[in-house]
Amino acid sequence: MSRVTIAEVASAAGVSKTAVSFxxxxxxxxxxxxxxxxxxxxxxxxYTPHPAARALSMRRSGTIGVLIPQRLSTVFANPFLxxxxxxxxxxxxxxxLTLLLVxxxxxxxxxxxxxxxxxxxISLGLSPDDSALAVLDRIGIPTVLIDSEGSPAHPAVNVxxxxxxxxxxxxxxxxxxxxxxxLVLPPARSQVHSTPTAVRRLAGxxxxxxxxxxxxPHSVIAGISVAAGARAFDSLPKxxxxxxxxxxxxxxxxxxVVTAAQASGLLVPDDLSVVGFDDVxxxxxxxxxxxxxxxxxxxxxxMAARLLIQSMKGKSVESPAPLSTRLIVxxxxxxxxxxxxxxxxx
Amino acid sequence: MSRVTIAEVASAAGVSKTAVSFxxxxxxxxxxxxxxxxxxxxxxxxYTPHPAARALSMRRSGTIGVLIPQRLSTVFANPFLxxxxxxxxxxxxxxxLTLLLVxxxxxxxxxxxxxxxxxxxISLGLSPDDSALAVLDRIGIPTVLIDSEGSPAHPAVNVxxxxxxxxxxxxxxxxxxxxxxxLVLPPARSQVHSTPTAVRRLAGxxxxxxxxxxxxPHSVIAGISVAAGARAFDSLPKxxxxxxxxxxxxxxxxxxVVTAAQASGLLVPDDLSVVGFDDVxxxxxxxxxxxxxxxxxxxxxxMAARLLIQSMKGKSVESPAPLSTRLIVxxxxxxxxxxxxxxxxx
DNA sequence: GATCGCCTGTAAACCGTTTTAGTAAATCGG
DNA sequence: CCGATTTACTAAAACGGTTTACAGGCGATC
Numbered sequence: 001m002s003r004v005t006i007a008e009v010a011s012a013a014g015v016s017k018t019a020v021s022f023x024x025x026x027x028x029x030x031x032x033x034x035x036x037x038x039x040x041x042x043x044x045x046x047y048t049p050h051p052a053a054r055a056l057s058m059r060r061s062g063t064i065g066v067l068i069p070q071r072l073s074t075v076f077a078n079p080f081l082x083x084x085x086x087x088x089x090x091x092x093x094x095x096x097l098t099l100l101l102v103x104x105x106x107x108x109x110x111x112x113x114x115x116x117x118x119x120x121x122i123s124l125g126l127s128p129d130d131s132a133l134a135v136l137d138r139i140g141i142p143t144v145l146i147d148s149e150g151s152p153a154h155p156a157v158n159v160x161x162x163x164x165x166x167x168x169x170x171x172x173x174x175x176x177x178x179x180x181x182x183l184v185l186p187p188a189r190s191q192v193h194s195t196p197t198a199v200r201r202l203a204g205x206x207x208x209x210x211x212x213x214x215x216x217p218h219s220v221i222a223g224i225s226v227a228a229g230a231r232a233f234d235s236l237p238k239x240x241x242x243x244x245x246x247x248x249x250x251x252x253x254x255x256x257v258v259t260a261a262q263a264s265g266l267l268v269p270d271d272l273s274v275v276g277f278d279d280v281x282x283x284x285x286x287x288x289x290x291x292x293x294x295x296x297x298x299x300x301x302x303m304a305a306r307l308l309i310q311s312m313k314g315k316s317v318e319s320p321a322p323l324s325t326r327l328i329v330x331x332x333x334x335x336x337x338x339x340x341x342x343x344x345x346x
Numbered sequence: 347m348s349r350v351t352i353a354e355v356a357s358a359a360g361v362s363k364t365a366v367s368f369x370x371x372x373x374x375x376x377x378x379x380x381x382x383x384x385x386x387x388x389x390x391x392x393y394t395p396h397p398a399a400r401a402l403s404m405r406r407s408g409t410i411g412v413l414i415p416q417r418l419s420t421v422f423a424n425p426f427l428x429x430x431x432x433x434x435x436x437x438x439x440x441x442x443l444t445l446l447l448v449x450x451x452x453x454x455x456x457x458x459x460x461x462x463x464x465x466x467x468i469s470l471g472l473s474p475d476d477s478a479l480a481v482l483d484r485i486g487i488p489t490v491l492i493d494s495e496g497s498p499a500h501p502a503v504n505v506x507x508x509x510x511x512x513x514x515x516x517x518x519x520x521x522x523x524x525x526x527x528x529l530v531l532p533p534a535r536s537q538v539h540s541t542p543t544a545v546r547r548l549a550g551x552x553x554x555x556x557x558x559x560x561x562x563p564h565s566v567i568a569g570i571s572v573a574a575g576a577r578a579f580d581s582l583p584k585x586x587x588x589x590x591x592x593x594x595x596x597x598x599x600x601x602x603v604v605t606a607a608q609a610s611g612l613l614v615p616d617d618l619s620v621v622g623f624d625d626v627x628x629x630x631x632x633x634x635x636x637x638x639x640x641x642x643x644x645x646x647x648x649m650a651a652r653l654l655i656q657s658m659k660g661k662s663v664e665s666p667a668p669l670s671t672r673l674i675v676x677x678x679x680x681x682x683x684x685x686x687x688x689x690x691x692x
Numbered sequence: 693g694a695t696c697g698c699c700t701g702t703a704a705a706c707c708g709t710t711t712t713a714g715t716a717a718a719t720c721g722g
Numbered sequence: 723c724c725g726a727t728t729t730a731c732t733a734a735a736a737c738g739g740t741t742t743a744c745a746g747g748c749g750a751t752c
Contacts, residue, residue, distance in 0.1 A: 003738095016702050017702090017738090033608065052398050052407060054739055057738080058741095076431050077428075077627075087419075089417065092418060092449075096461075098462060101431075106439075114395065122369045228473055284426060363733095364711085364731075365732075367709070380730080395708080398707085399709040399737090404710065
């Protein structure tokens with residue numbers, strides 16, 4: 001019933017535990033004959049080293065943790081995380097690492113961190129003042145941040161959120177839109193602070209809009225799911241103050257407003273222009289294909305994993321320059337149509 | 347530099363290691379005064395129990411492993427896994443478990459299994475004769491299979507693949523299609539065997555087609571990515587023997603076919619009908635929205651996790667009845683148009 | 693022929709927890 | 723006031739590996 005231990009193999013083969021350990025980890029330290037005998041006995045008994053024991057003894061577990069600030073049951077509704085993991089996965093494969101997903105355990109990310117037996121952490125979208133970061137510091141475990149403010153202690157991988165947002169807003173403004181709405185990302189964990197990403201994107205949108213001398217946009221918080229985007233559309237002003245363009249901070253939310261708008265009888269992009277953020281693959285197949293800001297998600301994952309692995313080897317690493325973003329114009333945006341709306345602008 | 351151990355806390359607080367352990371795990375066994383003192387000292391020192399040591403001692407790690415037969419860098423290209431994890435995640439949250447992703451380590455799933463410190467495994471799409479299953483048996487770790495043949499040893503969660511496939515093929519046949527193509531799922535790991543899922547779906551397609559007395563379909567292997575689907579379309583016969591209907595075993599492959607067909611000047615569904623499998627959320631937003639077979643992916647994950655957790659508690663569990671599948675007719679399928687093709691049928 | 697070094701193999705310490713078995717003091721019933 | 727519980731705490735033994743330090747045998751070297 002219980003699993004086979006190294007001691008049982010040792011006694012069955014008539015050698016010491018050390019010999020068995022050597023057989024697997026330093027075969028060259030054993031004679032040909034004993035090596036084969038030990039390996040044979042181990043095989044017959046179905047011996048497998050206990051991973052926790054091994055991790056304790058070797059001070060390394062062979063896994064890296066991904067700190068997720070949201071619940072597992074919702075976070076994968078956005079393809080973002082899946083794509084990021086593709087990037088992380090590439091490096092993990094190279095280095096024989098597995099990936100542990102660490103979401104909050106009954107609301108507490110700190111508790112989850114303690115429980116996780118990992119050699120390093122990659123954290124997603126944490127505010128710089130999140131208490132989880134303090135815990136990571138205490139433990140002194142290598143950590144790389146994604147979509148956060150970097151600090152001397154922890155390198156951070158970021159993209160040019162503000163620039164991308166500015167380009168998105170600029171695009172709508174060029175098309176003549178004057179009444180805009182912004183779909184803001186919800187705060188990640190604490191109710192009080194938005195994620196650094198949301199802050200930067202919002203700043204980009206706002207900067208472009210105020211520079212153009214256009215009235216302040218209507219903004220509404222929307223989760224990263226399609227359903228949340230649809231709800232956000234429903235809560236937008238109707239009639240005279242109806243926005244003609246919406247800037248969403250995620251593609252999923254953008255798709256939600258597109259479908260909700262279509263369901264309410266509006267045409268996209270004729271009656272309403274929508275631009276997303278991220279450029280997840282699905283954005284290219286939607287109806288209409290989505291205009292959005294591309295960020296290199298997979299590359300972001302690769303880079304974070306690369307830095308973390310460096311850091312786990314003891315080397316000190318710096319935050320790299322933000323990766324660049326780019327506006328991808330597809331078919332969910334068009335020149336503003338309704339003339340009487342346009343004359344309200346300047 | 348190094349992390350704080352229980353012994354350091356004990357000596358700093360002037361008590362035994364046992365007392366410190368009690369302070370955290372059985373506070374009622376300590377006097378009020380010492381409890382507070384120990385907790386205070388631990389807090390000051392920033393003590394956190396070593397997860398591997400804890401796992402070794404308690405014989406439980408608080409994580410469950412997801413055995414993935416493909417590389418991490420590609421498997422998330424299909425939303426299937428993300429959705430499944432949503433279901434698993436719900437149960438994990440309830441039971442304070444984290445999720446370890448276990449892909450093959452340099453080609454070997456067996457090696458990855460050994461390295462993983464988990465309390466149970468959920469395995470995806472393994473053939474009944476995969477050697478990884480043998481390893482799981484040796485270790486004697488609770489395991490639940492998804493999309494595999496169940497065995498007395500391991501319960502399996504499945505859906506009615508054959509029925510769904512039959513419905514999909516029947517739908518195309520009813521629409522008058524007589525020249526069909528099938529996009530087969532690639533084998534998961536070994537080059538020789540297909541996954542049980544692929545086998546069952548293929549059987550369903552074939553049964554419906556031969557019962558209708560229609561010529562055998564052209565079949566081509568296509569990965570689960572959009573790009574693979576597009577390549578598959580390109581390899582289909584052109585001209586006179588061009589299929590008018592395609593049965594894909596995944597939505598991503600179906601989307602690939604649709605986009606490739608559109609790029610080559612064909613109209614979907616007018617010139618080509620396409621039906622997918624899975625009904626991932628994105629299928630509803632594509633252009634055109636995809637006709638597909640819905641399987642309850644999230645529920646599949648929930649059920650598998652529920653069974654595994656039962657099994658980890660020592661209860662014995664049975665394979666549940668296959669979950670039902672349902673054809674969702676959207677707009678990627680239409681009656682066959684080209685008359686001169688139809689007269690070749692009977 | 694003694695010395696050196698290499699080749700095999702082992703005993704014991706160590707990794708950092710939890711848990712079992714037990715002890716001394718305090719409390720209790722009678 | 724005495725034996726039986728209860729309370730508060732501890733020493734030591736797991737848990738299952740790896741690693742360090744060392745020992746015996748044997749051929750080569752001088």
